[in-house]
Amino acid sequence: MANTFVGIGGDAAGMSAASKAKRENPELDVVVFEKGEWVSYAACGMPYYVKGAVDELDDLVTISPDEFRSERDIDLRTNAEVVAIDPDAAEVTVDADGDTYEQPYDDLLIATGASAIEPPFDGLELDGVFTIHDMDEADAIEDYVTQHEPETAAIVGGGYVGIEMAEALSARGADVHLYEMLPHVLQPFGEPVASVVEDHLREHGVELHLETAVSGFRGDDRVNGVTLENESVAADIAIVGVGVSPNVELAAEAGLELGPTGAIATDEYGRTNVENVYAAGDCAEARHVVTGDPDRVPLALTANRAGRAIGQTVTGDPTPVGDIAGTAIVKAFDLGAARTGIVDEERAREAGFDPVSVSISAASRAHYYPDGSELTVTLVADREGERVLGGTVVGREGAKRIDTIAMALHGGLTVSELQNADLAYAPPFSPVWDPILTAAKVLDGKLE
Amino acid sequence: MANTFVGIGGDAAGMSAASKAKRENPELDVVVFEKGEWVSYAACGMPYYVKGAVDELDDLVTISPDEFRSERDIDLRTNAEVVAIDPDAAEVTVDADGDTYEQPYDDLLIATGASAIEPPFDGLELDGVFTIHDMDEADAIEDYVTQHEPETAAIVGGGYVGIEMAEALSARGADVHLYEMLPHVLQPFGEPVASVVEDHLREHGVELHLETAVSGFRGDDRVNGVTLENESVAADIAIVGVGVSPNVELAAEAGLELGPTGAIATDEYGRTNVENVYAAGDCAEARHVVTGDPDRVPLALTANRAGRAIGQTVTGDPTPVGDIAGTAIVKAFDLGAARTGIVDEERAREAGFDPVSVSISAASRAHYYPDGSELTVTLVADREGERVLGGTVVGREGAKRIDTIAMALHGGLTVSELQNADLAYAPPFSPVWDPILTAAKVLDGKLE
Numbered sequence: 001m002a003n004t005f006v007g008i009g010g011d012a013a014g015m016s017a018a019s020k021a022k023r024e025n026p027e028l029d030v031v032v033f034e035k036g037e038w039v040s041y042a043a044c045g046m047p048y049y050v051k052g053a054v055d056e057l058d059d060l061v062t063i064s065p066d067e068f069r070s071e072r073d074i075d076l077r078t079n080a081e082v083v084a085i086d087p088d089a090a091e092v093t094v095d096a097d098g099d100t101y102e103q104p105y106d107d108l109l110i111a112t113g114a115s116a117i118e119p120p121f122d123g124l125e126l127d128g129v130f131t132i133h134d135m136d137e138a139d140a141i142e143d144y145v146t147q148h149e150p151e152t153a154a155i156v157g158g159g160y161v162g163i164e165m166a167e168a169l170s171a172r173g174a175d176v177h178l179y180e181m182l183p184h185v186l187q188p189f190g191e192p193v194a195s196v197v198e199d200h201l202r203e204h205g206v207e208l209h210l211e212t213a214v215s216g217f218r219g220d221d222r223v224n225g226v227t228l229e230n231e232s233v234a235a236d237i238a239i240v241g242v243g244v245s246p247n248v249e250l251a252a253e254a255g256l257e258l259g260p261t262g263a264i265a266t267d268e269y270g271r272t273n274v275e276n277v278y279a280a281g282d283c284a285e286a287r288h289v290v291t292g293d294p295d296r297v298p299l300a301l302t303a304n305r306a307g308r309a310i311g312q313t314v315t316g317d318p319t320p321v322g323d324i325a326g327t328a329i330v331k332a333f334d335l336g337a338a339r340t341g342i343v344d345e346e347r348a349r350e351a352g353f354d355p356v357s358v359s360i361s362a363a364s365r366a367h368y369y370p371d372g373s374e375l376t377v378t379l380v381a382d383r384e385g386e387r388v389l390g391g392t393v394v395g396r397e398g399a400k401r402i403d404t405i406a407m408a409l410h411g412g413l414t415v416s417e418l419q420n421a422d423l424a425y426a427p428p429f430s431p432v433w434d435p436i437l438t439a440a441k442v443l444d445g446k447l448e
Numbered sequence: 449m450a451n452t453f454v455g456i457g458g459d460a461a462g463m464s465a466a467s468k469a470k471r472e473n474p475e476l477d478v479v480v481f482e483k484g485e486w487v488s489y490a491a492c493g494m495p496y497y498v499k500g501a502v503d504e505l506d507d508l509v510t511i512s513p514d515e516f517r518s519e520r521d522i523d524l525r526t527n528a529e530v531v532a533i534d535p536d537a538a539e540v541t542v543d544a545d546g547d548t549y550e551q552p553y554d555d556l557l558i559a560t561g562a563s564a565i566e567p568p569f570d571g572l573e574l575d576g577v578f579t580i581h582d583m584d585e586a587d588a589i590e591d592y593v594t595q596h597e598p599e600t601a602a603i604v605g606g607g608y609v610g611i612e613m614a615e616a617l618s619a620r621g622a623d624v625h626l627y628e629m630l631p632h633v634l635q636p637f638g639e640p641v642a643s644v645v646e647d648h649l650r651e652h653g654v655e656l657h658l659e660t661a662v663s664g665f666r667g668d669d670r671v672n673g674v675t676l677e678n679e680s681v682a683a684d685i686a687i688v689g690v691g692v693s694p695n696v697e698l699a700a701e702a703g704l705e706l707g708p709t710g711a712i713a714t715d716e717y718g719r720t721n722v723e724n725v726y727a728a729g730d731c732a733e734a735r736h737v738v739t740g741d742p743d744r745v746p747l748a749l750t751a752n753r754a755g756r757a758i759g760q761t762v763t764g765d766p767t768p769v770g771d772i773a774g775t776a777i778v779k780a781f782d783l784g785a786a787r788t789g790i791v792d793e794e795r796a797r798e799a800g801f802d803p804v805s806v807s808i809s810a811a812s813r814a815h816y817y818p819d820g821s822e823l824t825v826t827l828v829a830d831r832e833g834e835r836v837l838g839g840t841v842v843g844r845e846g847a848k849r850i851d852t853i854a855m856a857l858h859g860g861l862t863v864s865e866l867q868n869a870d871l872a873y874a875p876p877f878s879p880v881w882d883p884i885l886t887a888a889k890v891l892d893g894k895l896e
Contacts, residue, residue: 012880045816045875059816160874289870300880301873322868329872338872368493368507400878403871404851410869411859420770421858422737423851424777424786425749426608427493430848432460432748 010034013281020311122216150236158185161241336399341390366427458482461729468759570664598684606633609689784847789838814875
C-alpha cells in the first residue's frame with residue numbers, strides 16, 4: 001500500500017508541500033484538507049484587488065482546485081475541516097458536508113495559517129467593518145466599496161495591511177484616516193522608515209492618528225464612525241488590520257509543543273515534537289538567521305519554502321526549511337519600504353548584541369542621471385565581531401535592494417565585508433557607491 | 449617635516465585616495481598630478497551627455513579641481529604629466545607648462561587609468577570618427593552630432609560603450625549600425641543576456657552586424673562610411689568602442705611588475721612589488737572573489753574603493769582594497785543587463801571548475817500585478833561543493849538584483865543556501881519566489 005501524506009490547510013505551505021511531495025513521489029497518496037473554498041491564493045494581492053489594480057479575485061489564485069486535482073493528482077478536499085489530530089492513531093478527524101470521518105496518515109503537515117486578530121472593539125459586527133485576511137473578506141470589501149462609495153475610511157493599524165489598504169481605499173476615492181496605537185506606523189521597520197512613510201502618507205492625503213487608541217465603531221446597521229477616547233470620527237467603512245495570530249488550537253489540543261512566540265515549535269526540517277508531524281507557514285516558528293532563535297514571521301515566502309522543503313523531506317530527501325531573516329517589503333503609494341534582520345539598536349540589545357547603527361540618505365542613481373530619488377538606508381551591526389545584524393531601505397525606487405542586506409545576513413558578513421562587496425553600478429541604476437555600500441562605509445567608520 | 453603622498457592620475461582612484469588620506473591625516477602633504485584638465489569625472493555618464501539626458505558636461509564632475517584644492521586642501525596639479533618614476537630616489541619627474549621638475553614622495557599611488565584601444569583601422573583620423581574614453585572626446589562627439597546631425601551612425605564594438613552609444617545616437621535621430629566581430633554583443637555577459645539584448649536592440653531599430661569585421665572608415669575630411677570585408681556602409685559618424693587597455697608604460701619603465709592580465713600586479717592592499725608604491729583603478733589588477741586569481745575589471749567602483757582603501761593604508765590604517773566579482777550592469781534602451789562572477793560553463797571550466805548552469809525566465813512582479821516584465825536569470829555553480837560561481841540578470845526592470853548573486857559570491861554561498869535566502873516579497877516588487885530564487889531552485893535540481 002502506498003504511503004499517505006496529509007496536509008491541513010490549502011494555502012501556500014500546504015499546497016507547496018503537496019505539490020512537491022507528489023512530484024518527487026508520484027506513488028504517494030497526497031490528501032489536503034481545506035476548510036474553505038479557496039486554495040493557493042495570494043493573500044498579499046488582496047489590497048490590490050480592492051484598489052482596482054487587479055481585475056478579478058480569481059487572478060490572485062495561482063493554481064485552481066481543479067488543476068491541483070486533475071493535473072497534479074492531489075486529493076484536495078475543500079470545505080473539509082480537520083477538527084482533531086490523533087498522533088497515537090496517526091489519523092485526523094474531518095468534518096465535511098455534515099459528515100465526520102477519520103483519515104489516516106503516514107506523514108502529516110499542519111499548515112493552518114493565521115487569523116486576523118479581532119480586538120475587543122465595540123461595533124465589530126456592524127456592516128462596513130472588516131478585517132482582511134481571506135478571499136471572502138477581500139471580496140466583501142470590494143463589494144461594499146462599489147456599492148456604498150465610502151467618502152471616509154477608517155483604517156485601524158499601521159502595519160502592512162493598514163498601509164496597503166490606505167492606498168487602496170484612497171485610490172477608490174475615500175478620505176482615509178489611519179489609526180495607530182504606537183508612536184509610528186510599520187513598527188517592525190523601525191523609526192527611520194516610519195518617518196519617511198508617514199510624511200509620504202500625509203502628502204497623499206492620509207490623515208494619521210498616531211498614539212491613538214480606537215475603542216470601537218458606531219452606527220446603526222452600517223458603520224458611520226470610529227470611536228476614540230474622547231471623540232468620534234466619521235467613517236463610512238472601517239478596516240481592522242492589527243496583526244494576525246497563528247492558528248494553533250488544533251495542534252495544541254493534539255499535544256504539539258508551541259514555541260516562545262506562541263506558534264508551533266519546529267526544528268530545521270519543520271518537524272514538530274511529535275513523530276511524523278510537521279508544521280509550516282503562518283502557524284509555525286522558524287529559526288532566525290541572525291539570532292539563531294525561533295521566531296514567527298508570517299510571510300508568504302517562508303510558507304512556500306518550508307512547505308516545499310517538507311514535501312521533499314517526506315519523500316525521503318531530508319531538506320532544511322531554511323532560516324528566516326524577517327525580510328519584508330511593502331508599497332506605500334509611491335514608496336517602497338523594506339526591512340531585514342534586526343532593524344534597530346533597541347531590538348538588537350534585546351537579542352543580546354552590543355549594537356551600533358547608522359541611517360543615511362543617498363541617491364538611487366548617479367547624481368546627474370534623470371529621475372533618481374532619495375533612498376534612506378539603515379544598517380545595524382554588532383560591535384563584537386562587527387557582523388551585520390540587519391537594516392532597512394525606503395524610497396521611491398530601489399527598496400528591493402534590501403535583498404543585498406539580507407544576503408549579508410545569510411552570508412554572515414561583517415560591515416567591512418559588506419562595504420567591500422562588488423555591487424553593480426551604471427548611472428541609470430545606482431551611484432558608484434550603492435546606497436547600501438555608503439551606509440556600510442559610514443557604519444564602518446563608527447566601529448573604529 | 450610632514451610626509452608626502454603623491455598620486456598619479458586625477459580620476460576615481462587617485463582622487464578617492466587623496467581625499468581619504470587627507471581626511472585621515474590633515475598633516476599629510478597630498479599631491480596629485482593629472483595630465484589633463486578634468487578630474488573626478490564620471491566617464492560612465494558620458495554616453496548620457498551625448499544622448500541629451502544630462503545637460504552639461506560639467507554635471508558629470510563630482511568635485512571640481514578648485515574644490516579639491518580649497519575645501520580638501522589637496523595639492524592638485526592639472527596639465528601636469530608624470531613622465532618617470534624613480535623608486536630608488538623615491539621621486540617622480542613631472543612635465544608641466546614646459547617645465548620639468550622632480551617631486552619626492554613617501555608613498556606613491558599609480559592611478560593612470562586605461563585608454564581606449566585604437567584598432568589598426570584605416571581612416572581613424574577622419575573627422576567624425578571617435579573613441580569615447582575621456583571628457584574632451586565626449587564633448588567633441590556632442591558638438592559633432594549637434595553640428596552635423598548624422599543620419600547614420602556606425603558603432604564598432606558591442607560592449608558597454610557600444611550599447612550605450614547606440615542608445616545615445618539613436619536618441620539623437622541617427623539610424624544606428626552596430627558592428628561586432630564576435631557572434632554576440634556584450635561578450636562578458638554570456639549568450640542568454642546577449643540574445644535578449646540583441647532582440648531588444650533590433651526592436652529599437654539598431655541594425656546589428658554580428659561576426660562582422662570592420663577594416664576602416666572612408667571619407668574625404670569627414671567620415672561618410674565604414675568599410676567591411678566586401679562592402680561599404682554609409683556612416684555620418686563612427687564610434688569605436690572595442691575596449692580599453694591599462695596605462696602601464698610609466699609603471700613598467702620604473703620596474704613595476706605587471707600581472708598575467710597586463711595590468712599592474714598588486715596585493716590585497718593595492719601594493720605593487722616596489723616598496724611604498726601602490727596601484728589602483730583601471731591600470732591595476734585586483735583579486736577575483738570566485739577564483740582567488742588576479743583579474744582586471746576596469747570599472748568605477750573598483751577604482752573608487754581601492755583608492756579609498758589605499759588612502760587609509762598610507763595614513764597608517766592598513767585596509768584591504770577588497771576582492772572584485774566583476775559585477776556590472778548596463779542599460780540598453782529599456783533593458784537592464786547585469787553580470788557577476790563567472791557567467792557561463794565554458795569560462796567556469798577554464799577557471800578549473802566542474803560547472804553546471806541554468807537560465808530561467810520569470811516575472812519581475814507577482815503574476816497578477818500590473819506592469820511587471822520578464823527577467824531572465826542565469827546561474828552557474830560548481831558541482832564540487834555546489835558553490836555559486838556567478839550569474840546574469842536581464843530584463844526591463846530588476847536587473848539590479850544581480851547584487852543578490854554578487855552577495856552570494858562574497859558570502860561563498862552554495863546553491864542550496866542561495867535558494868533558501870529570505871528575500872523580500874510583495875506583489876508590486878517580486879513574485880513570492882524572486883526570479884533569483886527560482887533560478888537557484890532549478891539549478892539545485894540539476895545538482896542532485
